[in-house]
Amino acid sequence: MALVKISDLSKHEDKEVTIQGWVYKRTGKGKLSFLLIRDGSGFAQCVAFKGDLDEETFDEIKRIPQESSVVITGTVRKDERAPGLPGGYELGISAFSVVQAAQDDYPMALKEHGVDFALDNRHLWLRMPSQWAILRVRATVVSAIREWLDDNGFTLMDTPILTPAAAEGTTTLFETEYFDEGKAYLAQTGQLYNEANIFSFGKVYCFGPTFRAEKSKTRRHLTEFWMVEPEAAFVDLEELMEIEEQFVSHIVKRVLEKNRPELESLGRDISALEKIQAPFPRISYDDAVAKIKELQAATEDPEEAAFLEIEWGMDFGGRHETVLTQQFDKPVFVYGYPTEVKAFYMEPWPDRPEVCKSVDLLAPEGYGEIIGGSERMSDPDLLLSRIHEHGLPEEAFKWYLDLRRYGSVPHSGFGMGVERTVAWLCGTEHIREAIPFPRTIKRVYP
RNA sequence: UCCUCAUUAGCUCAAUUGGCAGAGCGAGCGGCUGUUAACCGCUAGGUUCUUGGUUCGAGUCCAAGAUGAGGAGCCA
Numbered sequence: 001m002a003l004v005k006i007s008d009l010s011k012h013e014d015k016e017v018t019i020q021g022w023v024y025k026r027t028g029k030g031k032l033s034f035l036l037i038r039d040g041s042g043f044a045q046c047v048a049f050k051g052d053l054d055e056e057t058f059d060e061i062k063r064i065p066q067e068s069s070v071v072i073t074g075t076v077r078k079d080e081r082a083p084g085l086p087g088g089y090e091l092g093i094s095a096f097s098v099v100q101a102a103q104d105d106y107p108m109a110l111k112e113h114g115v116d117f118a119l120d121n122r123h124l125w126l127r128m129p130s131q132w133a134i135l136r137v138r139a140t141v142v143s144a145i146r147e148w149l150d151d152n153g154f155t156l157m158d159t160p161i162l163t164p165a166a167a168e169g170t171t172t173l174f175e176t177e178y179f180d181e182g183k184a185y186l187a188q189t190g191q192l193y194n195e196a197n198i199f200s201f202g203k204v205y206c207f208g209p210t211f212r213a214e215k216s217k218t219r220r221h222l223t224e225f226w227m228v229e230p231e232a233a234f235v236d237l238e239e240l241m242e243i244e245e246q247f248v249s250h251i252v253k254r255v256l257e258k259n260r261p262e263l264e265s266l267g268r269d270i271s272a273l274e275k276i277q278a279p280f281p282r283i284s285y286d287d288a289v290a291k292i293k294e295l296q297a298a299t300e301d302p303e304e305a306a307f308l309e310i311e312w313g314m315d316f317g318g319r320h321e322t323v324l325t326q327q328f329d330k331p332v333f334v335y336g337y338p339t340e341v342k343a344f345y346m347e348p349w350p351d352r353p354e355v356c357k358s359v360d361l362l363a364p365e366g367y368g369e370i371i372g373g374s375e376r377m378s379d380p381d382l383l384l385s386r387i388h389e390h391g392l393p394e395e396a397f398k399w400y401l402d403l404r405r406y407g408s409v410p411h412s413g414f415g416m417g418v419e420r421t422v423a424w425l426c427g428t429e430h431i432r433e434a435i436p437f438p439r440t441i442k443r444v445y446p
Numbered sequence: 447u448c449c450u451c452a453u454u455a456g457c458u459c460a461a462u463u464g465g466c467a468g469a470g471c472g473a474g475c476g477g478c479u480g481u482u483a484a485c486c487g488c489u490a491g492g493u494u495c496u497u498g499g500u501u502c503g504a505g506u507c508c509a510a511g512a513u514g515a516g517g518a519g520c521c522a
Contacts, residue, residue: 025482025483027480027481027482027484028477028478028481028484029478029479029480029481029484029485030477030478030479031478031479032478032479032480032481033481034480034481034482034484036482045481045482047480047481049479050479051479065473066472079480081480081481081482082480082482083481083482104473104474105456105472105473106456106472106473107456107457107472108456108457108472109456109457109458109471109472109483110471110472110483111457111458111470111471111472111483112457112458113457113458114457114458114514114515115514115515116453116513116514116515117456117457117458172520188521189522210522212520212521212522214519214520214521215447215519215520216519216520216521217515217516217517217518218516218517218518219516219517220521220522221520221521221522222522225522226522227522315520315521317518317519318517318518360522369521369522370522371522372521372522415522416522417521417522418522419522420522421522430516431522442513442514442515443514
């Protein structure tokens with residue numbers, strides 16, 4: 001008889017098959033016992049009738065503790081009552097064997113848990129359907145990212161994680177001793193290296209973990225997170241936005257194709273995701289500020305109005321992004337931020353030096369920034385003066401300035417946060433659930 | 447770093463004005479042939495975050511501390 005995955009049960013209707021997995025839940029009903037089994041590919045109900053089995057086996061099933069690892073053989077039945085993921089099919093048990101009976105003190109009840117308890121038990125929390133669903137979506141997001149970039153002429157270039165100095169000069173970095181060379185720092189971005197790579201490969205991307213030692217304690221921040229950073233030569237700001245909207249649309253499309261049961265199990269509003277197709281709306285920073293002021297004036301709640309206080313030149317806070325994105329049912333591009341609130345390497349707007357050619361992509365439903373990008377500065381003299389203005393060590397950027405001396409071209413790139421994207425697509429409250437083992441300012445265990 | 451909030455059974459929470467420490471889930475035992483967070487009966491399970499103070503009496507009031515959370519700043 002065939003060894004099958006739960007996700008394939010529907011292909012074996014009325015056949016006897018064997019599955020290998022773990023007991024997620026057990027419900028006794030006298031002469032009937034229900035086991036909800038998970039095997040990594042999904043969750044399926046297995047049903048034991050006392051009359052179909054010898055007494056010893058039925059008794060063993062009736063008493064099997066949650067999380068025990070088991071091998072079950074049975075006949076696949078279509079039954080609308082059968083719970084599971086994808087569900088709708090169940091196994092009528094004919095043979096049952098235990099690989100290991102779990103201890104009966106499994107700490108995670110099949111209930112809501114507080115954040116602290118859930119995170120202390122992350123190694124076990126991962127077994128629950130909600131976490132399984134979110135991390136399956138994450139895997140699809142990652143493969144869709146690579147697929148789209150690989151298919152659209154971008155070459156993967158791995159950039160270093162150990163770096164000699166602050167790349168952007170703004171954020172606090174994790175520091176480590178590096179032999180006799182002094183300090184090294186965990187990378188906060190691979191962008192500067194990618195700017196070198198494009199002069200050999202044209203269009204490139206790096207994709208890996210990124211580290212920020214900022215003491216950010218919000219639902220949108222991790223100290224270790226995954227970021228994909230495409231960078232392309234001969235691409236200006238307008239073309240960059242076109243790349244981003246095609247890229248994001250493709251990721252959403254793949255998730256809708258591959259993870260519909262997962263999204264449904266999470267209670268995600270799928271129709272909201274079906275609207276995510278290029279083109280996305282574009283709004284200038286100037287207009288966005290005007291819009292926020294308008295929304296602030298219309299607010300009756302004085303507390304909310306205070307949060308929405310904004311003047312031209314300020315960066316957006318979380319509240320600003322929320323009210324702005326609520327005006328759209330797709331992600332929205334905000335471009336042309338004030339030079340002062342952005343990184344040193346962004347190309348100035350023609351005839352408006354106080355504005356730079358930057359663009360952020362804000363996800364709808366209040367999720368906010370998932371992408372930050374810009375057209376990069378191509379003039380070596382201006383770049384050098386910016387490095388001085390930001391108090392950055394010129395010596396560390398010598399190679400970076402070289403790029404502007406030998407065949408400089410207009411070029412652009414962006415960084416997309418994987419966990420923020422996954423949290424948005426799954427409708428998850430906090431991005432810590434969008435990575436298997438989150439690292440936050442107060443947590444490096446487990 | 448700052449602001450705000452939280453901490454009671456393994457988990458999620460309740461406990462009136464300061465007056466005997468409680469429930470549901472989970473666990474164990476028993477019952478039930480379709481459970482969907484099943485249901486019914488019984489049993490076990492407590493340093494009420496810590497230290498000090500006020501009081502006849504503190505889970506509750508006061509002080510200090512610990513731990514955690516999510517907001518600001520910063521960013522993806």
